[in-house]
Amino acid sequence: MKEKFLPVWLLAQRELKDQFRDWRILFPLLILTFIFPPLMNVVAGRAVSFAHQYGGELILDRLVPFSILIIGFFPVTVSLVVALESFVGEKERGTIEALLGTPFLDWQLYLGKFLVGVIFPLLASYSSIAFYLFMVKKQDLALPPTNLMIELLVLAAAHAFLMVSGAIAISTQSTSVRAANLLASFIVMPVAILIQGESVLVFWGNDHLLWLAIFAIMVMAVLLIRVGIAHFQREYLLGREIDTISLKWIWHTFRTSFLGEVQTPLEWYQAQVRGSLRKMKMPLILLSALAILGSIGAYHITSALMPAEIIERAAFSEGEIKNALNEFQAAAGLPSDEIEITFGFIFTHNVQALLVMFLLGLLSFGILGELAFVINIGVFGALFAVLEAFGLPATTLFLAGVLPHGIFEIPAIVFGSAGVLYFGAVMVTPNPSRTMGEVFIHAISDWLKIGVGIVLPLLFISALIEVYITPKILLYFTQ
Amino acid sequence: MIQTENLGKKFNDFWAVDNIQLDVKAGKILALLGQNGAGKTTTIRMLTGLLRPSRGWARVNGHDVVKEASQVRSSVGVLTEQHGLYLRMTAVEYLDFFGKIYRLDADLRKKRSDYLLEYFGLAEVAKERIGKYSKGMKQKLALARTLIHEPPVLLLDEPTSAMDPESARLVRDEIASLRSSKRAIVICTHNLAEAEMLADEIAIIYRGKIRLKGTLDALKDKVLGSAEYEVCFSAPYNVSKLKIPASMEILEKTTSTLRFRTENPAKDNAFLLSELSKEDAPILTLEKTSRTLEEVYLKAMTEVNREMQ
Numbered sequence: 001m002k003e004k005f006l007p008v009w010l011l012a013q014r015e016l017k018d019q020f021r022d023w024r025i026l027f028p029l030l031i032l033t034f035i036f037p038p039l040m041n042v043v044a045g046r047a048v049s050f051a052h053q054y055g056g057e058l059i060l061d062r063l064v065p066f067s068i069l070i071i072g073f074f075p076v077t078v079s080l081v082v083a084l085e086s087f088v089g090e091k092e093r094g095t096i097e098a099l100l101g102t103p104f105l106d107w108q109l110y111l112g113k114f115l116v117g118v119i120f121p122l123l124a125s126y127s128s129i130a131f132y133l134f135m136v137k138k139q140d141l142a143l144p145p146t147n148l149m150i151e152l153l154v155l156a157a158a159h160a161f162l163m164v165s166g167a168i169a170i171s172t173q174s175t176s177v178r179a180a181n182l183l184a185s186f187i188v189m190p191v192a193i194l195i196q197g198e199s200v201l202v203f204w205g206n207d208h209l210l211w212l213a214i215f216a217i218m219v220m221a222v223l224l225i226r227v228g229i230a231h232f233q234r235e236y237l238l239g240r241e242i243d244t245i246s247l248k249w250i251w252h253t254f255r256t257s258f259l260g261e262v263q264t265p266l267e268w269y270q271a272q273v274r275g276s277l278r279k280m281k282m283p284l285i286l287l288s289a290l291a292i293l294g295s296i297g298a299y300h301i302t303s304a305l306m307p308a309e310i311i312e313r314a315a316f317s318e319g320e321i322k323n324a325l326n327e328f329q330a331a332a333g334l335p336s337d338e339i340e341i342t343f344g345f346i347f348t349h350n351v352q353a354l355l356v357m358f359l360l361g362l363l364s365f366g367i368l369g370e371l372a373f374v375i376n377i378g379v380f381g382a383l384f385a386v387l388e389a390f391g392l393p394a395t396t397l398f399l400a401g402v403l404p405h406g407i408f409e410i411p412a413i414v415f416g417s418a419g420v421l422y423f424g425a426v427m428v429t430p431n432p433s434r435t436m437g438e439v440f441i442h443a444i445s446d447w448l449k450i451g452v453g454i455v456l457p458l459l460f461i462s463a464l465i466e467v468y469i470t471p472k473i474l475l476y477f478t479q
Numbered sequence: 480m481i482q483t484e485n486l487g488k489k490f491n492d493f494w495a496v497d498n499i500q501l502d503v504k505a506g507k508i509l510a511l512l513g514q515n516g517a518g519k520t521t522t523i524r525m526l527t528g529l530l531r532p533s534r535g536w537a538r539v540n541g542h543d544v545v546k547e548a549s550q551v552r553s554s555v556g557v558l559t560e561q562h563g564l565y566l567r568m569t570a571v572e573y574l575d576f577f578g579k580i581y582r583l584d585a586d587l588r589k590k591r592s593d594y595l596l597e598y599f600g601l602a603e604v605a606k607e608r609i610g611k612y613s614k615g616m617k618q619k620l621a622l623a624r625t626l627i628h629e630p631p632v633l634l635l636d637e638p639t640s641a642m643d644p645e646s647a648r649l650v651r652d653e654i655a656s657l658r659s660s661k662r663a664i665v666i667c668t669h670n671l672a673e674a675e676m677l678a679d680e681i682a683i684i685y686r687g688k689i690r691l692k693g694t695l696d697a698l699k700d701k702v703l704g705s706a707e708y709e710v711c712f713s714a715p716y717n718v719s720k721l722k723i724p725a726s727m728e729i730l731e732k733t734t735s736t737l738r739f740r741t742e743n744p745a746k747d748n749a750f751l752l753s754e755l756s757k758e759d760a761p762i763l764t765l766e767k768t769s770r771t772l773e774e775v776y777l778k779a780m781t782e783v784n785r786e787m788q
Contacts, residue, residue: 007580014565014576021567098563098624101527102580103553235530432531 007104011112012119019120025078032074033124037132040067041139064136065144065152065202071132072156073195075124079160083117083167084184088174091237100234110168110229117164118157125156148202151210155198158217162194163187165224172232173436190363223365226428231436253438257445273453276446283418283425290370291377291414298378302385347463350409354416354455358423358447366424373417377410400477405466412458419447419455480505480632480663481526485535487687488521495521496687499535501665503680505631508654508664510678512671512776518687519667520560523634526665527557540631553581556625558635562617566610570601570620573609574627581628588627595623598653615642622650626657633657633664639673651676675772683776685783695772702775702782706744707768710737710751714761722754738768 019025044063090096099109129152136143144152166187167180174180194217201210262268277284353376361369380402387394423443431439486499496518503509511519524530526539528548537544540554565573571592578588596602599619604612609620622638638654639647654677657664668674674681675695682692691698700706707730715734723729723739727747731738741747748765755762 010576010579014568017572018565018567093566094561095563095565097529097559097561098557098621100529101552101555101557101559102577103549104580105549234528238524238529 004108007108008112008115011104011109012115015113015116016120019082019116025082025120029075029078029121029124032078033128034131036074037071037128037135040071040132041135064141065148066199068129068132068144068149068152069155069195069198069202072125072129072152073159075128076121076156076160076163078124079117079121080163080167080184080187082120083113083164084171084180085177086113086117086168087171087237088177088180089171091175092177096237100237106232106234107229110172110225110232113168113171114164114225117168118160122157122160125160126153129153129156147207148205148210151207151214152202154214155210155217158214158221159191159194161221162217162224163191165221165228169224169228169231172228172237219367220364223367223428227365227436230428230430231439233432233435236435250437250441253441254445257442258449269453273449276449277454279446280415280418280422280450283421284414287370287373287414287418287421290374291410294374294377295381295384298381299385300381302382303389306385306389341467343463343467346466347459350412350459350463351456354413354451354459357417358420361420361423364424365427366421369420369424370417373413373420376413380406380410396477397474401470401474404470404473405462408458408462408465412455412462415450415458416455419450423447481509481537481539481665483526483535483537486522486525486532486537487534488518488525488530489533494533494687496525496684499684499689501537501682503663503665505661505663506658507679508658508666508677509680509682510674511665511667511682511684512669512674513684514780517684519684520636521687522684523557523636523665523667526551526634527555528552553628554630555632555634556628556630558622558625558633558638560636560640562621564609564612564617564620564624566608568609569607570596570605570609570612570623573620574623577624577627583628591627591629592623595626599623599649615646618642619646619650622653626653631662633662635664636667637669638666639668639670647673671772671776681772683779685780686787690783691779695775698772698775698779699770702778703770705740705742707738707740707770708744708748708765709739709768710755710765711735711763712737712761713763716760721751721758721760724750727751 044067047063085092087096090099104112133143143149167184170180170183170187174183194213198210198213201213258272259268260272262271353372357369357372357376359369360372361367380398383402384394384398387397423446426439426443426446434442481501481503483499483501486496486501487494488496499518499522501509511522513519521530525532525544526537528539528544528551531545539551542550542554544551565576568576574592574595575588578592583591593602596605599622601616601620601623604616609617612620618638618640619642622635625633625635633654635654639650642650651673654664654666666674666677678695680692680694681698682689683698684690691702693701712735717734718732718737721737724747726741726743728740729737730740739751744767752762752765
């Protein structure tokens, strides 16, 4: 084990030494580490005084955890610079071939670069936090509780891991440092949003949610590392020299993958859709199982957690239901007047929902998409539990009100989500015969084949049934 | 040590290298010659396991370049087109870093590093940042890196480019001294004199394919025809009256020289000498005319170009 990790450290050690000799990295890092904490301290003090002038209750103690979050984050931003040029920088300087020609394994090279990106900025981040805490102590302000302090320290590391893992993945796929810097906005923007969310959590003081956020960031970082290693190709790093986006190539690759050699829609179904379905066999099995387990789980959770007073009432007036619905619509940003349930509304709503799941999956290698899937499927179980709790004939209502269109809608959700899961799985799986771009285009094409060939027709039929048949069946059974 | 079979590399729709057959045994030096973009570097990169062959296979020091790429890279010393040096390090640190990569122990690292720095005349600047070195010094250090682990296979891409004549000579001598019964060397070069001086076998690559391969003499015979000889006379002499065997092809005839080609020099040259002696001709010298690799290369390229058209 130690033998395998020695080369990782060897590579990291060399580059760390190099960084200590590079004033372009040292200088900003020193400023961010030792100038920013006093600045933050002064600004926080001024902010409190300002708030007091107008009767505000901003207390410096409450600003300390937030300041630690920010102070810890600034030096970590340097990690982005270091990591972004980790591979592509060596390529530009002409040192990459000598490095790639050594017996280092791909993952050793990758982790070595990862360590380089993380260690130095993280050390600076912790030094900065320590410096700030020293100043806080000097002012007789309360230090954050141990649990929160640990969270903030882990959070700084999580930020570094996330940014470095993303930046290195970009660095391995870029043809120049310039291109890598441009692509860095895909890291900077989400992380900026993340910091805002974390700031809210820090002020709110919800430890559990903060830990969940840290866990989610770590999972994303691990996935990004996995994606980076999976698509790390020495050949790619040596091969391309010029930054070009070939729309023609992108279209040709997509078209070939989506249509193949087929002539008719029937042939397309037989060759292409069937081929994609075969690839998604495992995600389909997994998600079918997850659908069943999710529904059962949601049923049990809803039954267990439903407030007793709601169950006791067991009935609501029409006005109460309408008010609740209006409140919900307002909260969800929907028009408060009654929604007309038409075929078009249901169909577009379902398509939108699947697109959102796909986009979430796209950003999180399938994870958020599958989370949305579990929530979607869980609604059935929860609904069943609610109906049962109110003493209504849940099975009859379910069979008459959900099943007629559900026969089509539920498989559509499962197929659509399987495509999302497949996308995530493909992106984190090594494929030496294809570049990351090719893998991405083929995965999108597979998802679209299932989407156009299976999901849309199923949703179309489901919406027709839901509007024209389900209400009649429901009426028949409930009268 | 180096074997390839039908080795090919395709980039998009373009075969950069196609159907390369090599067999470089231990103790031999192969020179790969060709224009820029002919496929020499691509071949070297495939032999290092840096590029995955699109077809065919290659084994280096007994290891498959695809399945055992890490072992292949342990066995080779590669000098790349770009020197690939870390400019903020010193030469000592640099060689020590690569020594560690190849898992040499501390004593051996120091010994090898000291020797190489001394040999290449870098000992005095060994503790200076590489960034301060001249182009030639950098190239020498890159070669030292290639040799630090005494690899059984050396792949050298333009080893003497950017070097002054003295340094280039030094490097050439070093490469020649590296020839051993346990080591195979492949050199890519544009320097035909260098190839002629070092190589046991020469392969000329054109548009990804090996068009000619063999020993220098074999290539000369193949491309330029049989060996040529020249008789020089110390005084004007009329060669017209000489009896010349039919197997000799006369290339040039003057009162001071006679230049001819023969496929059987042992027999024909002996006959010619006896005839000249009988005639009491004022012979000054009889020698094989020198034909350079450059002539071979240029003629081969002209022929290949003509074929391609």
